[in-house]
Amino acid sequence: MSVVHTVWVVAAWAMISVRRIWPRTVTIALPVLLAVHLAVLPTGYAAFVVTAFAMYHLGRYAPRRWFVPAWVAVVAGTVAALMLKGDYLVVDPVIGLFLSPVSFAVLGFFWMLGLNGRRRDRELMALRDRAELAAIAERTRIAREMHDIVAHSLTAVIAQADGGRYIAAKHPDKAVEALENIASTARSSLGQMRQLLSVLRDPDDFSGVPPSPPGTPSAPGAPSVPGAAGHVPADAASSSASSSGHASSTRAAGTAEFAPMPGLDALPQLVAEATRSGLRVTYTENGRRPDVGATMQLTIYRIIQESLTNALKHAGPVAADVRLDWGKRGGTVTVRNDAGGGKPIEPPSESEGGERIGRGITGMRERVALHGGTLDIDDAPDGFTVTARLPKE
Known part of the structure; x- marks a missing residue:
C-alpha cells in the first residue's frame, strides 16, 4: 500500500508542477487521480492538499459547463472520504461528518x-x-498618411519635371x-514625413541638446561639410545666394517636423501646388x-489632396473643381475632375480593369x-467625382 501511495503522490505532484504548461491535461488528470485515491487508498493529508490544488486549477482553467458537475x-467525494475512509484522520465517522x-x-x-486567476487571465x-x-490601427494610419504624402509629392514632382524638361529649350527661366x-x-x-515618423522615435532620441548654430566648427576628426565655415568650395561661392535660400528652406523643412498637421487653412496652398503641377483647379x-x-x-485635407493627386496621375492636366459645403448636419467635400484629355502621369496598365479603386481611395x-x-x-466617362459626407462633430 505504501508503494502505491508513493506512486500516487509522485504522479499527483508531477501533474501539479506542469499545470501551467498543459492546463487541459491537468484538468482531466487531477480528478482522475483523486478518484483513484478514493477507490484504493485511505484518506490522508496528501489527498486533501491535492484536492485543494485541483479546486484551484478547475476554477481557473475548467470550462464553465464543468462547474456544477465538479x-x-x-461534495460526494469529500463526504465519502471523511466518513468511509477517514480512519487515518478521525476516529469516529460522526466527526468526519x-x-x-x-x-x-x-x-x-x-x-x-482559481476564479480570480481566470478573471485576471481574461483581463x-x-x-x-x-x-x-x-x-x-496605428500601422494603418501611418501607412495611409505615408501613401497620401508620398503619392501627392511624387506626382507633383513628376508633372513639374516633365513640364520643365519640355520647356527648358525655349524658356530656361x-x-x-x-x-x-x-x-x-x-x-x-x-517635413511632413519627418513629422509623421517622429511618433515612431524612441523618447531617448530627444536628448534635449539643441542643434549647433550655423557656422559652429565641427568636432575634430569629423568630415568636412561643403558650405561649412572654412570649407567653401570655389564653385559654391558663385551661388551663395542660392545656397542660402536652400539652407533656409532646409531648416524650414526641419522645423516642420514639429508643426501641426495640415488642415483647412492649408487648402489654398494645396490648390496652388496642384495648379503649379498642371491642374486647372477651382x-x-x-x-x-x-x-x-x-x-x-x-x-x-487628405481627401482633397488624394483626389487632386489621382486626377493628375490618371487624367493628366485637366480641370478640377473642389467644393466644400457646410450645413447644419456637417460638411460635404466634392472633388470632380474632367476626363483625361492630356498625358496622364501614371497611365492605367493593360491588366487593370473596372473601377479605379486603389490604396488612396481605400485610405479615404x-x-x-x-x-x-x-x-x-462616381467614375463616369466624362469625369471622376469623389463626394465625402462628414457628420457634424
Whole structure:
C-alpha cells in the first residue's frame, strides 16, 4: 500500500508542477487521480492538499459547463472520504461528518482563487487584444498618411519635371521655376514625413541638446561639410545666394517636423501646388464654417489632396473643381475632375480593369469611416467625382 501511495503522490505532484504548461491535461488528470485515491487508498493529508490544488486549477482553467458537475463530485467525494475512509484522520465517522463543512469552506477558498486567476487571465488577454488592435490601427494610419504624402509629392514632382524638361529649350527661366517648385514640394513632403515618423522615435532620441548654430566648427576628426565655415568650395561661392535660400528652406523643412498637421487653412496652398503641377483647379467653400477639430480638418485635407493627386496621375492636366459645403448636419467635400484629355502621369496598365479603386481611395474610405461619414465614387466617362459626407462633430 505504501508503494502505491508513493506512486500516487509522485504522479499527483508531477501533474501539479506542469499545470501551467498543459492546463487541459491537468484538468482531466487531477480528478482522475483523486478518484483513484478514493477507490484504493485511505484518506490522508496528501489527498486533501491535492484536492485543494485541483479546486484551484478547475476554477481557473475548467470550462464553465464543468462547474456544477465538479462541485457535485467534490461534495460526494469529500463526504465519502471523511466518513468511509477517514480512519487515518478521525476516529469516529460522526466527526468526519462535522468536518465536511470545514473542508468545503477550504476547498471553496481555493476555488475562488482559481476564479480570480481566470478573471485576471481574461483581463490580460483583453489588454493584449486591445494593444494589438491599437498597433494595427496605428500601422494603418501611418501607412495611409505615408501613401497620401508620398503619392501627392511624387506626382507633383513628376508633372513639374516633365513640364520643365519640355520647356527648358525655349524658356530656361520657366525651367528654373519648375525646379524651384520641385524643390519646394520635396522639402514640404520631407517635413511632413519627418513629422509623421517622429511618433515612431524612441523618447531617448530627444536628448534635449539643441542643434549647433550655423557656422559652429565641427568636432575634430569629423568630415568636412561643403558650405561649412572654412570649407567653401570655389564653385559654391558663385551661388551663395542660392545656397542660402536652400539652407533656409532646409531648416524650414526641419522645423516642420514639429508643426501641426495640415488642415483647412492649408487648402489654398494645396490648390496652388496642384495648379503649379498642371491642374486647372477651382476651389469654393460655401456656408458658414463651424468649429472643426484637427482630426476632421486633416481628413478633409487628405481627401482633397488624394483626389487632386489621382486626377493628375490618371487624367493628366485637366480641370478640377473642389467644393466644400457646410450645413447644419456637417460638411460635404466634392472633388470632380474632367476626363483625361492630356498625358496622364501614371497611365492605367493593360491588366487593370473596372473601377479605379486603389490604396488612396481605400485610405479615404477609412478616414471618412472614422468620423461616421460616407464616401461616394462616381467614375463616369466624362469625369471622376469623389463626394465625402462628414457628420457634424
